[in-house]
Amino acid sequence: MIRFARLALGLVVLASACSDASPSSPSAAAAPTFSFALSANNEVPPFANPESVASGSVTIKLNITRDAANAITATTVDFSVTLAGFSATSNITAAHIHEGVAGVVGPVRVNTGLANGEVVLAGGNGSFTKNGVNVSDVSIIQRILDNPSAWYFNVHSTQNPGGVVRAQLVRTQ
Numbered sequence: 001m002i003r004f005a006r007l008a009l010g011l012v013v014l015a016s017a018c019s020d021a022s023p024s025s026p027s028a029a030a031a032p033t034f035s036f037a038l039s040a041n042n043e044v045p046p047f048a049n050p051e052s053v054a055s056g057s058v059t060i061k062l063n064i065t066r067d068a069a070n071a072i073t074a075t076t077v078d079f080s081v082t083l084a085g086f087s088a089t090s091n092i093t094a095a096h097i098h099e100g101v102a103g104v105v106g107p108v109r110v111n112t113g114l115a116n117g118e119v120v121l122a123g124g125n126g127s128f129t130k131n132g133v134n135v136s137d138v139s140i141i142q143r144i145l146d147n148p149s150a151w152y153f154n155v156h157s158t159q160n161p162g163g164v165v166r167a168q169l170v171r172t173q
Contacts, residue, residue, distance in 0.1 A: 038165035
């Protein structure tokens with residue numbers, strides 16, 4: 001009986017030593033993902049022009065590298081955005097993550113790198129994807145993970161340079 005217990009304990013130790021689920025392993029955990037709806041009604045300050053019925057959705061994926069102590073050492077971000085209900089003359093100029101709670105205008109912290117005119121809206125609808133956006137200040141990513149609702153994503157246009165559609169970050173994975 002003692003031999004069996006030692007054998008079982010040895011197998012458990014061996015199995016855990018062979019595991020690749022360390023904190024720095026990409027397979028250890030799924031990349032944090034945020035998915036939510038965007039609305040012109042969430043913009044601050046409110047506005048009343050043809051873009052006031054605009055909406056959209058966004059999925060933001062954080063590709064995080066961690067060290068052996070589980071501290072974030074590097075991050076890239078993938079953005080997938082769809083837009084709808086814009087006017088025929090709308091021109092998208094920028095999109096980014098801001099630091100700020102609902103109802104507050106805050107500073108840009110993660111820029112998608114979207115260029116003015118890069119998004120083509122056909123019939124007021126369009127989409128864009130930006131992958132591998134580098135975030136040099138990894139403390140921003142930790143703060144987003146700690147309190148997603150204190151951050152928002154918005155898209156800017158020529159008609160609404162302060163922002164046309166917005167939503168607070170909501171973690172889904």
